[in-house]
Amino acid sequence: MDTHALFDRISKELHRRRRMSARVMVMFSLITVLGFSAVCGSVLLDMRRGAEELARQTLENLAASMDADINRHVELYDASLRAVASNLVLPELSQVDARLARLILFDHPVTGPHFGAIRVYDEHGNLTRDSALTNPPKENRASEPFFTVQRDEPYAGLYISKPQQVDGHYSVILSRRVTGSDGTFLGVVAGSIKFGYFQDLFKRLRLRPQDMIAVIAHDGTLIVRTPFEPELIGKNMLFTSGVQKMFSRRNGWFAGTGTLDGVQRMFVWSDSTKPLVVLVAKSWNDIYAMWRKEAIWIGIVLLVLAGFVAAVTVFFIREIERRAAAERRLEELATTDPLTGLTNRRKFDAAIDTEWRRAIRQNTPIALLMIDADHFKAYNDSFGHQAGDQMLVGIAVCIADTVHRAGDCVARFGGEEFAVLLPGLTAPAAEAIAETIRRKVEEWSDIEGGVTVSIGVASTTPMAAHQWHDLVEAADRALYAAKELGRNRCVVAVRGEVTLVA
Secondary structure: OHHHHHHHHHHHHHHHHHHHHHHHHHHHHHHHHHHHHHHHHHHHHHHHHHHHHHHHHHHHHHHHHHHHHHHHHHHHHHHHHHHHHHHHHOOHEEEEOOOHHHHHHHHOOOOOOOOOOOEEEEOOEOOOOOOOOOOOOEEOOOOHEEEHHHHHHHOOOOOEEEEEEEOOOEEEEEEEEEOOOOOEEEEEEEEEEHHHHHHHHOOOOOOOOOOOEEEEOOOOOOEEOOOOOOOOOOOOOOOOHHHHHHHHHEEEEEEEHHHHHEEEEEEOOOOOOOOOEEEEEEHHHHHHHHHHHHHHHHHHHHHHHHHHHHHHHHHHHHHHHHHHHHHHHHHHHHHHHOOOOEHHHHHHHHHHHHHHHHHHHOOOEEEEEEEEEEEHHHHHHHHHHHHHHHHHHHHHHHHHOOEEEEEEEEEEEEOOOEEEEEEOOOHHHHHHHHHHHHHHHHHHHHHOOOEEEEEEEEOOOOOOOOOOHHHHHHHHHHHHHHHHHOOOOEEEEEEEEEEEEO
16 A cells, blocks of 8 residues: 555544544443433432431331320329229218218319319219309200210220310310119219310421321311311311221321321321320421522522533533634645645545555446646746746636536646546546546637647546556556647557557
């Protein structure tokens, strides 16, 4: 391989590597951004799960502490009710006066600002005894649920009523059945817990506007709720899927929507086997508030990083393209004749080497025209170098106007000599093109009063043992023959002889 062909291959390899470098840079940038995105996405998912877990644990602790407080007071009050119910069936009670009997019955009552008086009702629902009064007023509660449930259901146990007015306070009534030794119904012991107890309990908590706490009785009755919703207090909530889930297992959580406000929350409960079940909830907006801020900051950082990587990538790609353009320009300058704009000798040698090898592989013909301006030296001496240059440019235009195929190569071979490489053409086809060029130059030259051209034509189907230099020599010999035969004509080179074309 000659030096020109080697240079051409090296140039093509450099172009290929530059394109590959740009692609690799784009791929690397994409992989970098996608990698950071994947890492940040994984971190954000872990943070989101962490926020959910922290909220669940916090709500579980809150539900457990409130459940313990409420049910401890209920159990203490219930213990007082059971003690009174047990003392009522003592035989000795009927043998002492009313004052002493009152001391015996209410020996250890639970006291506090939120606990109502303990009262005893006989089997007909009449008020007979009151822990707060020595002589209680006449009162009949035979139609009240706290009385009828205990009367009709011997094994009802502790009964907790719906919220209602008791002694001027919104309260819930707790009652126990009084049963004789023979199992007969002797009456009911009842007391009350004021709503003030729950309100004071809730006030101690630092709740957000969308937080919710509800106390629900075991029959599904909503005892109290914060935020306070009067239309829900006392309603049975078993129709809601959330309360059904709550009573389906002892503890746990679920995601649900508020009955009235439609806020989506996480609901948690501690122990649904207790008489009063505490259900606490926090909105998902509050749960994810901190996570959302962190996500926004991470997203901003990721966007800035992606923008920086993109900017750097674009900068380097533009630099690569600029350098490639500069190199292409330099290569163009190095392979282009500056006067005519045609391919120069070095580029022509590389082109003919490539096409010669292709013709050998494909067993196809290849033709060459060698063109020389007639009497150019005399024209140049008569009219000057500038006119001579214009004449060469005109000849180049005539040649380029005739040769159009993509694989053809038109070159300024040196001085006033031009070469036209015509891959795939036989001698007759190449001769036709040569004659067209000659006529165009002649017509143009008549107008300018200048030079004609002589053309040597050679065509062959090369074999591996041949060299392209042989084709150039054949075309060159045909050109000299055209000169000797009077110029302004085309001559086709054949093996052993030169044929004149009239």
